[in-house]
Amino acid sequence: MAEKESTTASPNESRRNFLKAGALAAAGFMIVPRHVLGGKGFLAPSDRLIVAGIGVGGMGFNDVNGVFQSGKASIGYLCDVDDRRAAKAVELFPKAKYYKDWRELFDKQGKKFDAVTVSTPDHNHAVVALAAMQMGKHVYVQKPLTHDIYEARVLTDAAKRYKVVTQMGNQGASGDGIRQLREWYDGGAIGNVHTVYAWTNRPVWPQGIPWPAAKAQVPKELNWDLWLGTAPYKDYVEKLVPFNWRGWWDYGTGALGDMGCHLVDAPFSVLGLQYANDVQASVGSVYVDEFQRGYFPESCPPSSHVTLNFPKTKKTDGPVTLHWMDGGIQPPRPEELGPNEVFGDGGNGVLFVGTKGKMMAGTYSENPQLLPTSRTAEVKVPQRIARVPGSAGGHYNQWVEACIAGPGKKELSSPFEIAGPLTEALLMANLAIRGHDIRKPKANGGDFDYPGRNIKLVWDNQNMRVTNFDDVNQFVKREYRNGYTLKV
Structure with a gap:
């Protein structure tokens, strides 16, 4: 100490x-x-x-x-x-x-x-x-x-x-739900998973909008320069702090950054996913009027559907396709789910599709269920994974205990060796989303091409770069403002 x-x-x-x-x-x-x-x-x-x-x-x-x-x-x-x-x-x-x-x-x-x-x-x-x-x-x-x-x-x-x-x-990651999902899968309850869907009702903040034109007075309690930190300097605007920064690429990572780590953590943990091979996306459009699509590259889009393809792992028989949906988009309801039963937790959820069945959960992997839901009580598998004590505070308690014990002495639910690859997958999905806003003038002038909208980004994991669309590699590693550096 x-x-x-x-x-x-x-x-x-x-x-x-x-x-x-x-x-x-x-x-x-x-x-x-x-x-x-x-x-x-x-x-x-x-x-x-x-x-x-x-x-x-x-x-x-x-x-x-x-x-x-x-x-x-x-x-x-x-x-x-x-x-x-x-x-x-x-x-x-x-x-x-x-x-x-x-x-x-x-x-x-x-x-x-x-x-x-x-x-x-x-x-x-x-x-x-x-x-x-x-x-x-x-x-x-x-x-x-x-x-x-x-x-x-x-x-x-x-x-x-x-x-x-x-x-x-x-x-x-420290909850009981994610451990139950792992035990069901390891116990063969749904066979081999090949497809996963994760969805959220986020954003619940403005996205797909232009940067405000009018600057505002910086509140006396706020050090705006320190808040900007690594980001490029811009004048202070209303309603950015403390929450709406999530929808701006200079500061936030959109719905994927807000909810992805909660929802995609389950397939990473259950299936042993690591780094994706490729990614593609479609995004919701914003229109400034009935004839013109808004072009707001500084802001995350109002909705998106991203498809990530992962290679075979030690826990799967083949590749895994993961679909991410935000802005209220949801996958089709499983046939095994009753017409009045809640899909995920309503606004958010994760669905595993296996060769012998399906299972789902809500945010934080809470309320895990086999489908049809009657199987949840019927299927019995041994509890082989230790639960993290401490209820809602278990994630903090686990970290504190590990810090006191010293590195390598106690198990952690989301150490960086797990959290890093998970975060990279989500940010890779954002590369595909941001690729939609890259535009280039057409050769004949007067209009633009959007070359990133209809391609699949192929990922070179070792070198951390997209191999077939170089324009998005600028977002893999951004330039910091003077005074800030990542000293490796």
Whole structure:
């Protein structure tokens, strides 16, 4: 833990300690360990995880509070660019020292904490997390792990290099539902899966719109420059902070970034998926009037349907096709599902199609069911996968326990070795979506071609690039604004 004193004594010190202990014993004194004095369950301060929270409003508040509720962590430092968003955390943890710039916090207090939660908008995840890992800090990073594919690969490699404990904030990975799905599949309940559908009602924020023309006054509590971080400078506009940034490519990753890690985690875990071979997409159109399609390349589209093809894994008999649908698009209802039964959880869900049956679940893999749903109670398979204790807080508890135990000592549900490839698949899907907005003037002038709309992107995983449409490779690794770098 942070700031532990050395326990190695010189020969002279050992002799003095021995004589001192003997004198105390002769006087009738007994030295009792601190954990005994504190009673059952007591943790000495040196055995507690000291955590710094970066981005502590909204989900960031849930993260620092969830870590604190484990009972084995102290929130020593808070950092947020917006005092309004940080107010709740500051009130709950009044003894935590507060900063606005995470770089200043790391420079001044880096020796005084053990672990970091990163809950900023997507575009700043990687720089904060990598800097923390390079300091030897354990990290908990909100989903999606990163904004770009390159960043995800860097963080995955860094977790191994720096030997720190990592966890992505897709809490369903620690739930019972995903383990039940794995047990059904491993037990042969639906045969070999070849097709998976995942869908969401997101976005629930504006997408497919032009960047606002009017700039606005920056709220006095917000440091706009720090909020922008790695992203290109733009004037502040209304309603971007704290939530609608998700629909803009400079900061967010759209519906895939918001819900993909919750929904696609199940097929990755159940089927052992890793990296996709290729991807294609269709997107919903936005019209500025009845004759003209809107062209808003800075904004994610209002809906999309993406098809990812994965190679055979150790848990499948052949390739797997995964369909992602957002903006309210859903796959056809399975014939085995009753006409009045809920598909997934209504707005979101995942459906596995196997050679001998089907199974589905909702967000976070909750309420897993075999189809027809009557099979859920009828099919019995052994419970072979240990459940994560702690109910809704189990994902945080698991990370805290692993941090205290040290790297490699305890199992984690979403370490970067799992979260990295999952995030890359989702961001690869976004490459296909963004390819739709790449346009080039036609040779005869006066109009545009959109070459990315009718092709399948072929992926070279080793070199992290699309081999047949170079225009989208600019989105694999973006350029950071001056003052920010991903120091590998």
